[in-house]
Amino acid sequence: MPHRGITVTNADELAGLLRNDASFVECTFDGGSFAELSVDTLDLTDCSLQKADFSQLVCGELHVSRCDLRRADFYRADIKESHFTDSNCASARFPNAKLNLSRLIDCDFSLCSFDGASLFGADLTGSRFRAVSFGTANIDGATVDRVSFVMASVAHKSFRKQRLTGVDFSEADLSGCDFTDAVFEDCRIENTIVSPETSFTGADLRGARLSNLRLDIARSRGVVI
Structure with missing residues (x-):
């Protein structure tokens, strides 16, 4: 049976609870210290994790659904192939986190830190990254359908040959971005920052x-407008 409606404050307490069941429903982890925790599975539904410290968490299967993770800390967390769905992660920290092949669906990541993180092959569908600076994060191969990058910095990221659907780049920093041969459908590119290294070569901007x-x-040779 999942743990329901309890408050968990530290890593030792959480580890003990995980020996019975890895699922938590409507539980509170606010401000808790869970740094350097290593677990096989953690399943969180309708939980509050505001300001919780999960830095350097190692978790083989992390599932987060409809949770409040505002200002939570996942610095250097190894949470590859994790699932975040319908959750509020505003102002959370993910620097140097390993999120390869994760599914971050319909979440709010506004004002988060992802510098140095790996989002290689991640599915970001429907999520909001308002005013996020991706810095040295790796987002190669990420799916960005219906993603909001409003006021975000995705400088020097590659969207080469991608079909971009419903993406909002309004007021984003696109310096050095590679949109070569990309196809835009129902997207917005308004008041963005570009540089001589930004490439729209062969891109289809009709959508x-x-x-x-x-x-x-x-660079705009062969662009279609």
Whole structure:
């Protein structure tokens, strides 16, 4: 039976509970210290983890659904192939975290830190990354359908040959981004920052709403508008 409606405050307490069941429903982890915890499975539903410290967490199967993770800390967490769904992760920290092949679906990651994180092959469908600076994060091969990058910095990231559907790049920093041969469908590119290294070469922008896009600055040979 899943643990229901309890408060958990530290790693030792959580480890003890996990010996009975890995599922937690409507539980509270707010402000708890769970740093360097290593577990096989952790399943959280309708839980609150505000300001919880999960730095350097190692978890083989992490499932988070409809949870509140505002300002939680996942610094250097190894949570590859994890599932985050319908959760509020605003201002949480994921620097240097391993999120390869994870599913981050319909979540709010506004103002989060992802510098140095690996999101290689992750599915980010429907999530919001408002005002996020991805820095040196690796988002190669990520699925970004219906993602909001409003006011985010995705500088020097590659979207080469991708079909981008419902993506909002409004006011984003696209310096050095590679959109070569990308196809935009129902996207917004308004008041963005571009640089001479930004490439729209061969891109199909007919499905994008454009405003103040300085294609004269970016590489735009063969672009279709």
